[in-house]
Amino acid sequence: MNERENIFGRIREALRVKAPVPGSHDSKRGGADGQTVSEAEAAKHIPEWLPPVGETFDQRVELFRENALDLKAEFQLLDDPREMEAQISGLAVREGWKKVASHSGELTDRACAVLAMPRLVADRDYDIRELESCDAGISECEALIAQTGSVLVSSRSSGGRALSVLPPHHIVLARREQLLPDLPAAFALLRSKYASDYPSLISFITGPSRTGDIERILVLGAHGPKKLTILCV
Amino acid sequence: MSAPAQQFKHDAERLTRDLRHRSLIQTSLKKYEAARDAKKSRYRDWQSARQTAAEIKWDAINHLDTYLEEFVSKLEDRGSRVHWASTSEQARQIILGIIREKNARSIIKSKVMTGEEIHLNEALEKAGLTVVESDFGEYIVQLRHEAPYHFVFPAMHLVREEISELFQERLGSKPTNDPEELMMIARQVLRDKYITADVGITGANFAIAETGMISITENEGNARLTCALPKVHIALMGIEKVIPKLEDLALFLPMLATAGAGQALTCYNSLYSGPRQPGETDGPEEFHLVLLDNKRTHLLADAEQRDALHCIRCGACLNVCPIYRNVGGHTYGTTYQGPIGSVITPYLRGLQSWKHLSYASSLCGACTEACPVKIDLHHHLLQSRRNATAQRPIWWERFAFKGFAFVMNRPVLIGLATRLARVGQKFHPLINGTRLDPARAWTRSRELPSVSKQTFKEFWKSRTK
Numbered sequence: 001m002n003e004r005e006n007i008f009g010r011i012r013e014a015l016r017v018k019a020p021v022p023g024s025h026d027s028k029r030g031g032a033d034g035q036t037v038s039e040a041e042a043a044k045h046i047p048e049w050l051p052p053v054g055e056t057f058d059q060r061v062e063l064f065r066e067n068a069l070d071l072k073a074e075f076q077l078l079d080d081p082r083e084m085e086a087q088i089s090g091l092a093v094r095e096g097w098k099k100v101a102s103h104s105g106e107l108t109d110r111a112c113a114v115l116a117m118p119r120l121v122a123d124r125d126y127d128i129r130e131l132e133s134c135d136a137g138i139s140e141c142e143a144l145i146a147q148t149g150s151v152l153v154s155s156r157s158s159g160g161r162a163l164s165v166l167p168p169h170h171i172v173l174a175r176r177e178q179l180l181p182d183l184p185a186a187f188a189l190l191r192s193k194y195a196s197d198y199p200s201l202i203s204f205i206t207g208p209s210r211t212g213d214i215e216r217i218l219v220l221g222a223h224g225p226k227k228l229t230i231l232c233v
Numbered sequence: 234m235s236a237p238a239q240q241f242k243h244d245a246e247r248l249t250r251d252l253r254h255r256s257l258i259q260t261s262l263k264k265y266e267a268a269r270d271a272k273k274s275r276y277r278d279w280q281s282a283r284q285t286a287a288e289i290k291w292d293a294i295n296h297l298d299t300y301l302e303e304f305v306s307k308l309e310d311r312g313s314r315v316h317w318a319s320t321s322e323q324a325r326q327i328i329l330g331i332i333r334e335k336n337a338r339s340i341i342k343s344k345v346m347t348g349e350e351i352h353l354n355e356a357l358e359k360a361g362l363t364v365v366e367s368d369f370g371e372y373i374v375q376l377r378h379e380a381p382y383h384f385v386f387p388a389m390h391l392v393r394e395e396i397s398e399l400f401q402e403r404l405g406s407k408p409t410n411d412p413e414e415l416m417m418i419a420r421q422v423l424r425d426k427y428i429t430a431d432v433g434i435t436g437a438n439f440a441i442a443e444t445g446m447i448s449i450t451e452n453e454g455n456a457r458l459t460c461a462l463p464k465v466h467i468a469l470m471g472i473e474k475v476i477p478k479l480e481d482l483a484l485f486l487p488m489l490a491t492a493g494a495g496q497a498l499t500c501y502n503s504l505y506s507g508p509r510q511p512g513e514t515d516g517p518e519e520f521h522l523v524l525l526d527n528k529r530t531h532l533l534a535d536a537e538q539r540d541a542l543h544c545i546r547c548g549a550c551l552n553v554c555p556i557y558r559n560v561g562g563h564t565y566g567t568t569y570q571g572p573i574g575s576v577i578t579p580y581l582r583g584l585q586s587w588k589h590l591s592y593a594s595s596l597c598g599a600c601t602e603a604c605p606v607k608i609d610l611h612h613h614l615l616q617s618r619r620n621a622t623a624q625r626p627i628w629w630e631r632f633a634f635k636g637f638a639f640v641m642n643r644p645v646l647i648g649l650a651t652r653l654a655r656v657g658q659k660f661h662p663l664i665n666g667t668r669l670d671p672a673r674a675w676t677r678s679r680e681l682p683s684v685s686k687q688t689f690k691e692f693w694k695s696r697t698k
Contacts, residue, residue: 022287049282161461224454
């Protein structure tokens with residue numbers, strides 16, 4: 001408790017002298033002494049500077065698709081939940097899955113029902129080693145973000161903390177209305193949905209896990225999934 | 234000259250001559266530049282985004298007490314434990330204390346630069362604990378018993394052959410030069426470490442005051458696993474990481490990725506607001522946050538350079554710095570390399586011993602231009618030079634400048650000096666580069682420009698005759 005007071009003491013002492021506002025060394029933007037700036041004013045403009053996202057649903061789906069391709073994630077927009085079931089069965093056969101992990105949810109339950117194999121349910125108590133041995137993790141999400149090609153998950157929407165990152169293939173099942181234009185919209189959604197009680201993990205997943213640590217050469221499947229498949233119905 | 238300054242000079246000289254090293258770094262950074270420019274061009278207005286980011290950080294840092302208090306009270310409400318450390322030693326003791334209380338033996342770490350700053354691994358190993366770095370680059374440099382070469386790309390100075398040899402030697406793996414296979418070797422080894430680790434240690438890229446969350450940016454998924462599997466999660470962060478609102482991340486997350494790695498967004502950007510909550514089936518039972526000052530308040534007290542605390546550690550200033558690109562990351566001998574490291578290290582470790590870093594700059598301003606939060610880096614390097622000389626004047630430098638001013642103010646003396654120099658340079662080749670050479674610091678690696686045969690005054694006179 002003592003160090004806390006010491007640190008606060010030093011901070012308050014230091015802040016007695018005002019710092020010049022940002023841009024005051026930059027003649028074009030100039031700022032005089034004694035000026036001040038605030039987060040509230042500055043943050044209003046965030047959406048205006050970020051990459052454009054298009055106006056219509058079709059444009060945003062297209063943008064999401066382009067981003068997914070760039071990120072080496074698989075993305076499919078499906079017309080019917082039955083197509084989703086077919087996609088899942090197809091993947092299971094092609095990749096020779098023996099066991100999957102999932103959580104209970106309308107889409108996940110439906111998808112897993114067509115798989116004739118053991119299913120680990122991560123929203124009940126489960127064993128980590130068992131999850132590690134699963135061939136795929138199938139989860140729902142909070143949202144998809146067109147601007148960055150990201151999937152927004154939380155410990156509440158997507159079966160806890162490990163399901164979306166431990167198995168080698170992460171399959172995300174999303175609904176069309178979950179596609180959001182940009183990052184500010186994603187944060188607005190989180191606020192409106194959870195403001196009083198946030199999930200303990202919220203994560204933006206942007207493509208399959210990767211590293212460039214050897215000679216800046218892209219390698220997929222670092223510690224997380226090597227593959228990311230997003231099926232949107 | 235201070236010991237760090239001597240070491241810097243020695244290593245810088247050696248590495249600038251190492252052409253293999255230089256070409257390796259240039260190739261890596263050219264790839265980064267191409268990716269960064271492609272992603273930057275997608276922003277509607279990158280320059281305005283920088284200004285907004287700088288303004289938000291200004292607000293955060295200049296009201297640090299208010300935001301820190303809000304952040305900590307929100308965190309504690311959700312069952313997290315917050316610890317305060319004024320010094321490195323206190324931070325190490327706090328972390329060791331938590332580990333001992335839990336009877337933990339093995340620790341998995343995701344990339345924590347503050348951990349490097351306080352030499353955490355050494356302290357843990359000395360206490361008989363096993364610590365494993367899980368970030369691929371960090372894992373490689375840990376196996377080599379080396380410091381990170383770059384605070385974003387820790388193993389940028391190594392080629393795949395070297396990593397392969399290292400793995401053969403330390404892990405008994407088969408020889409391979411395929412980056413993917415090398416990653417798989419590390420993945421296999423580390424998977425088991427995550428599952429068996431008692432404690433996970435991470436850093437934090439941002440702390441959100443309003444919601445009491447920490448935000449961690451990564452590509453590999455190692456931080457996600459570090460925060461998911463062990464029973465105890467300890468996060469170590471500097472007190473300057475606080476930002477006011479959740480929505481501010483809509484700007485900082487993409488800018489960090491673009492400036493830092495040439496990505497639109499890094500692969501995982503995760504927010505943690507405490508230990509496992511009621512109704513959740515996994516995640517740690519305990520979450521401890523250690524807040525570190527370690528002289529950050531010293532930098533905060535200098536209003537002129539306070540904006541150096543706005544830094545989001547993207548590493549963009551290192552990547553564009555002509556000095557960094559030639560002398561390499563280890564030469565700095567600091568936790569934070571490149572221009573930002575040269576600005577903050579004198580505050581963290583002492584101005585007189587580290588003032589030489591402010592001269593490790595051509596003042597070209599590429600760093601300031603690259604900084605996503607508009608830190609006035611190259612001017613700060615100049616200010617540090619001024620501060621260092623004001624604090625401890627160098628008598629012969631003062632004397633030399635006084636003499637210079639005396640001569641320059643007197644045309645007769647300038648004329649005399651020019652004529653003397655013209656005669657003197659004839660004899661210069663005799664002592665060129667030797668100990669007797671007064672211009673040795675210059676002539677050791679460069680040619681001395683010759684004095685013109687005719688001064689302007691002489692020319693003007695001859696013309697009007």
